[in-house]
Amino acid sequence: MHSRSDSFIDHLATEPVRVSALLRLPLIGLIAVLVWIWEVDHWLPQLYAVILGAYAAAAVLWLIAVFRGPVPRWADWASTIVDLLVIVALCLVSGGATSALLPVFFLLPISVAFGDRPALTAIFGIVTAVGYLAVWIFYSKRDDRIGLPNIVYTHFGFLLWLAVATTALCFVLARRALRVRALQEVRRQLVSEAMQADERRNREVAEHLHDGPLQTLLAARLELDEARERNPDPALDMVYAALQETATGLRSTVTELHPQVLAQLGLTPALRELLKQFEARTHVAVDADLDEVGKPQSQQLLHRAARELLTNVGKHAGANTVHVGLERKGDRFELTIADDGRGFDPEVIGQSVADGHIGLGSLLARFEAMGGAMHIDSQTGGGTRVTVTSPPEPVPSPAEQT
Secondary structure: OEEEOHHHHHHHHHHHHHHHHHHHHHHHHHHHHHHHHHOOOOOOHHHHHHHHHHHHHHHHHHHHHHHHOOOOHHHHHHHHHHHHHHHHHHHHHOHHHHHHHHHHHHOHHHHHOOOOOHHHHHHHHHHHHHHHHHHHHHHHHHOOOOOOOHHHHHHHHHHHHHHHHHHHHHHHHHHHHHHHHHHHHHHHHHHHHHHHHHHHHHHHHHHHHHHHHHHHHHHHHHHHHHHHHHOOOHHHHHHHHHHHHHHHHHHHHHHHHOOHHHHHHOHHHHHHHHHHHHHHHHOOEEEEEEOOOOOOOOHHHHHHHHHHHHHHHHHHHOOOEEEEEEEEEOOEEEEEEEEOOOOOOOOHHHHHHHOOOOHHHHHHHHHHHHOOEEEEEEOOOOOEEEEEEOOOOOOOOHHHHO
């Protein structure tokens, strides 16, 4: 199960590129089939084959590139310009194949409309119509028998109408994308404010417990200790042990509500302290590989994720060993928690939320809203590996890194 929020915005930008890259391959196949069905005699058959073959190879490489990673924004519309140039070139060298290739001009503007740039869509639609007319003019000049039929002007008008229609479609899609981005930003801000309010409340409660009940409890324990020294009594020993256990639990609650190590020393020392407590509490062996990352903006979010995930490991995994890793990757921090426990089906998280168990589901929602990501790799009997990626962080300058 993979949840991405930062990726949601990226997805809005990369999905049109992937769609157009996928549609390009059947378009090339359609061109080859059309020419083969019409059994035309090419004007320059060798050059035609070279252009079509190079076009197919480039389309496959481009498809691999867009699915393997992000591509520059200009690369998408540049690839569509290449589409138009290739189609015009094929028409010019195909001789009698012109009539088979002309319908392709009506397909090209549609691929551009998947983007969110109406002005570029309009320009490309007009250029496509002009390219269509230019091909007919070229053949009418080359062969007087072909001439320039009136249907060409009708098709030219249809192409201009298609340019207007695809531009309008692109405009609508762009408006909707902007609304989605705005809603995503509002959601991020609301979650951020809710988390800050939650943190303030936790800090207030922790301070109240530390300065009030805990101090009273410690004072009572001290007086009881003095009473035990004056009058040894097994009953007093039992009360003293109960007070000691209660004080330890109260300290643990205060630390969980507002970990001082996190606020004072940063994320890595806080995680080490969290792992130390987890190992003592559960007797599960911990293998830690934690880079020093300072005090990132998302340290509260990452620390909470580590605490929630380790709690789940202790309660449900039945693991013998857990590996915890922390490292910086570019402008993000990656936290990995992997155990050798019984595993589970990640698809049950949605049902668990519906049943009222919101711990892991709430964590997923937080990361999605804040622009982070959470990837859960697990199967029954095969352990669990959770990779948590923080929202984008400012990249420190070389001077700050040294």
